[in-house]
Amino acid sequence: MHKESAIRTPLILTDKTYHQITEDVCAPVEGKANKYWYMAFTVALIAAVWGLGCITYTVGRGIGTWGLNNTVGWAWDITNFVWWVGIGHAGTLISAVLLIFRQKWRMAINRSAEAMTIFAVMMAALFPGIHMGRIWMAYWVFPLPNEFGSLWVNFNSPLLWDVFAISTYFSVSLVFWYIGLIPDFATVRDRAIHPVAKKAYSILSFGWSGDVKAWIRFEEVSLVLAGIATPLVFSVHSIVSMDFATSVIPGWHTTIFPPYFVAGAIFSGFAMVQTLLLIVRKVVSLEAYITIKHVEYMNIIIVITGSMVGVAYLSELFISWYSGVPYEQYAFLNRATGPYWWAYASMMTCNVVTPQLFWVKGIRRSLIASFILSIFVNIGMWFERFVIIVTSLHRDYIPSNWSMFHPTFVDIGIFIGTIGIFFVLFLTYARFFPVLALNELKSILKSSGEFHKKQ
Numbered sequence: 001m002h003k004e005s006a007i008r009t010p011l012i013l014t015d016k017t018y019h020q021i022t023e024d025v026c027a028p029v030e031g032k033a034n035k036y037w038y039m040a041f042t043v044a045l046i047a048a049v050w051g052l053g054c055i056t057y058t059v060g061r062g063i064g065t066w067g068l069n070n071t072v073g074w075a076w077d078i079t080n081f082v083w084w085v086g087i088g089h090a091g092t093l094i095s096a097v098l099l100i101f102r103q104k105w106r107m108a109i110n111r112s113a114e115a116m117t118i119f120a121v122m123m124a125a126l127f128p129g130i131h132m133g134r135i136w137m138a139y140w141v142f143p144l145p146n147e148f149g150s151l152w153v154n155f156n157s158p159l160l161w162d163v164f165a166i167s168t169y170f171s172v173s174l175v176f177w178y179i180g181l182i183p184d185f186a187t188v189r190d191r192a193i194h195p196v197a198k199k200a201y202s203i204l205s206f207g208w209s210g211d212v213k214a215w216i217r218f219e220e221v222s223l224v225l226a227g228i229a230t231p232l233v234f235s236v237h238s239i240v241s242m243d244f245a246t247s248v249i250p251g252w253h254t255t256i257f258p259p260y261f262v263a264g265a266i267f268s269g270f271a272m273v274q275t276l277l278l279i280v281r282k283v284v285s286l287e288a289y290i291t292i293k294h295v296e297y298m299n300i301i302i303v304i305t306g307s308m309v310g311v312a313y314l315s316e317l318f319i320s321w322y323s324g325v326p327y328e329q330y331a332f333l334n335r336a337t338g339p340y341w342w343a344y345a346s347m348m349t350c351n352v353v354t355p356q357l358f359w360v361k362g363i364r365r366s367l368i369a370s371f372i373l374s375i376f377v378n379i380g381m382w383f384e385r386f387v388i389i390v391t392s393l394h395r396d397y398i399p400s401n402w403s404m405f406h407p408t409f410v411d412i413g414i415f416i417g418t419i420g421i422f423f424v425l426f427l428t429y430a431r432f433f434p435v436l437a438l439n440e441l442k443s444i445l446k447s448s449g450e451f452h453k454k455q
Helices: 018-030 035-061 076-087 089-100 104-108 110-131 135-141 158-191 195-204 212-245 257-283 292-323 326-337 341-359 367-393 409-432 438-448
Strands: none
Touching (some): 018 409, 035 110, 035 257, 076 110, 076 212, 076 257, 076 367, 089 110, 089 158, 089 257, 104 110, 104 292, 110 135, 110 158, 110 257, 110 409, 158 212, 257 341, 292 326, 326 341, 326 367, 341 367
16 A cells, blocks of 8 residues: 655744745844844954954964974964864855755755855964964965065965865855845845945845846856855865875874865864854744754764764774884874873764764754754864874974973964854844845745645
8 A cells, every 4th residue: 555755844834924934034134133142242242352362462472472382383273273164164065065956954054054154264264374473474375476575385285275275165155155145135125224224235135136037047156156166165174184194294194184074074064053053043033944853954964974073083093003103003092092182082072972962863853952062063173173283293203302282371362262253253144144045945935834734
């Protein structure tokens, strides 16, 4: 006997009409922000100001203000750089890959994920600039003609590949995000009452008319950009991993880094999207659109990528033992049992053990558990970068060169500051830009709205 398949859980809850979607999404832009927004913004602003103060102090005094020493010449700066680049991965992946596969559940989360990508890459770009010591010379990383007074950069250096990979990724992600916003800017423009707001959104909407030809071109451009952005998702963090993999330092010189870094980046990126969406749905009152089902889908991706990262950790340990190279074996033994064992234990617990809790349906569908575990994942991914960088450097071939890295208040201040700046930018975006792709949401209302599912 033929059995009908179960109806999928709706992605838009309650009895929403097209007009109601417009009202709900435009409400945070048009009305006054609620107290939660002001509270979050104040905390973020305080952290941002502290961080900017520490950056100014570093530029004025030099990077001797950090805890670096002769043995550990890279530490928190590069750790934070790789961490932020990783967080910036999920936005383009959610938008580009899920658009190509026509996944409807991306509609409620893609806009915020894309914004997160832009702001995270901006935070990442700060760190190499500050680490130069002379940030006003930052343009030297580009291959400028010799008339500018600088020699051409070394094209063999993976640090230069980073410049090209990240600037390309940032540019494509920015264009992709902005083009997606144009129809929604036009909706806000048509509803705006205040002349200044009307003029601002008119400029931002590029004279969008909303006719059939405009929508056809919008769809075509979105697909082309998605096609360009998808390989970029995989290339960017592969190239970041080559900063380490192309060196000869035990613990870094490993061919597993590109796929392992990409999996880790998607893992941490989705965890950060989860954190932000759970905040946004409360702060901007969008519970009907960012549903438990969206949270569950995100958690499924987190558990898959977390398992991939876990396999990569075990592969590293096995290959270091199987290689028979004593320096490689010592590098991994030192990570697990040396003075930084607590960082290795934190990494393993947060990245391998905690995501496995999402196999339990009750935890996977719990908002509080999802929020806490998503933060754990990002803590674990920060420790992963710290472990790779610091524990591979702090014990050299000669024991007389061994030294410990201890962060100063400036190291800590800059890191907390970048988190503050990131949230200031994100909360500003949530206040003045439509957080959901409202015109795209309308396209799935008939097939994924709760009211229409019951008909």
